Amino acid sequence: MKIIEEIMHNVFSAADGNLNRLTAGRMRVKYEGCQYSSLEEITSLDGGEEDIVSGVGMTLMASPTLMMLMVFTPEARLGAARILLGEGGLSNAELVDSVLQEIGNIFGSALANGLAKYLDEQVKTSPPEVAMDMAGSMLASIVGSVPDLGDEILLLNMRLETGDSDSACGIHIFFDEKLREKIDALPSVISSE
Amino acid sequence: MSRILIIDDAMFMRHMIRSALEPLGFEIVGEAVNGAQGIDMFRALKPDVTTLDIIMPEMDGLEALRNIRQEAPLANIIMVTAVDQRESMLQAMRLGVSDFIVKPFDDDRVISAVQKAINRAS
Numbered sequence: 001m002k003i004i005e006e007i008m009h010n011v012f013s014a015a016d017g018n019l020n021r022l023t024a025g026r027m028r029v030k031y032e033g034c035q036y037s038s039l040e041e042i043t044s045l046d047g048g049e050e051d052i053v054s055g056v057g058m059t060l061m062a063s064p065t066l067m068m069l070m071v072f073t074p075e076a077r078l079g080a081a082r083i084l085l086g087e088g089g090l091s092n093a094e095l096v097d098s099v100l101q102e103i104g105n106i107f108g109s110a111l112a113n114g115l116a117k118y119l120d121e122q123v124k125t126s127p128p129e130v131a132m133d134m135a136g137s138m139l140a141s142i143v144g145s146v147p148d149l150g151d152e153i154l155l156l157n158m159r160l161e162t163g164d165s166d167s168a169c170g171i172h173i174f175f176d177e178k179l180r181e182k183i184d185a186l187p188s189v190i191s192s193e
Numbered sequence: 194m195s196r197i198l199i200i201d202d203a204m205f206m207r208h209m210i211r212s213a214l215e216p217l218g219f220e221i222v223g224e225a226v227n228g229a230q231g232i233d234m235f236r237a238l239k240p241d242v243t244t245l246d247i248i249m250p251e252m253d254g255l256e257a258l259r260n261i262r263q264e265a266p267l268a269n270i271i272m273v274t275a276v277d278q279r280e281s282m283l284q285a286m287r288l289g290v291s292d293f294i295v296k297p298f299d300d301d302r303v304i305s306a307v308q309k310a311i312n313r314a315s
Contacts (some may be wrong), residue, residue: 018297022297022299095204095205098203098204101205102296109275123295127248155210
């Protein structure tokens with residue numbers, strides 16, 4: 001787990017820098033750690049909740065497969081949109097979705113580039129897609145689309161800090177068996193080079 | 194007053210560029226959501242500066258740039274790119290763009306690129 005933690009610290013540092021630039025310092029991200037979760041556990045946890053959340057999904061690598069789903073709670077969606085659009089933009093749902101797409105792009109690019117560097121794989125990102133649904137439904141949709149998906153996914157926990165408030169966010173990383181084997185085979189410490 | 198055309202599939206990016214430029218007196222004469230629509234609007238509107246995203250559905254920014262260059266070799270075009278699009282940036286440089294804006298960007302970067310493009314043209 002240690003190597004993934006180190007990679008994710010680097011990834012979130014890059015994402016935080018880009019988020020800082022996009023919002024002129026008004027939005028930051030605080031990385032809170034990651035853990036592997038079984039598909040069964042994820043489905044039962046998220047599928048059991050009735051809250052509608054916003055999700056940004058995108059492919060980060062095509063072969064082997066790496067995908068992400070970034071989940072925004074209603075509070076995180078509102079906080080991000082308020083920072084980037086002001087109160088006047090909140091009533092335009094399409095514009096708010098576009099804000100989430102851009103934030104998803106920032107995290108997706110950081111994750112794709114960060115993991116590709118250590119795994120020696122090619123980045124191939126797709127345009128981010130936004131959906132509003134129950135988290136469990138969105139997760140099930142992605143699980144069904146990843147061929148050779150392993151038994152576990154990686155869950156990244158973070159908080160989006162927007163002005164005076166901050167909200168929980170999560171990123172679910174889906175990878176096929178081949179990529180999981182490469183992650184597990186990484187050395188335990190990242191070289192300082 | 195300089196006239197600007199924005200070609201970008203992301204509504205938020207179009208919103209950001211418009212919000213940065215309009216308060217300074219730039220006129221946003223049109224917004225297109227893909228390369229094909231952008232070419233049509235470029236022909237019809239003849240903007241002073243065009244901001245052109247690279248990754249777009251239907252027709253991407255590089256193909257639109259080639260088309261616009263054939264008709265208007267001196268057109269002022271600023272490409273909007275992401276950090277990981279180096280190969281596309283090289284192709285755009287060969288096609289002769291005025292400048293690049295790398296996403297994510299802030300208002301100052303947009304204003305600076307547009308003002309430089311206009312100064313060069315005059």
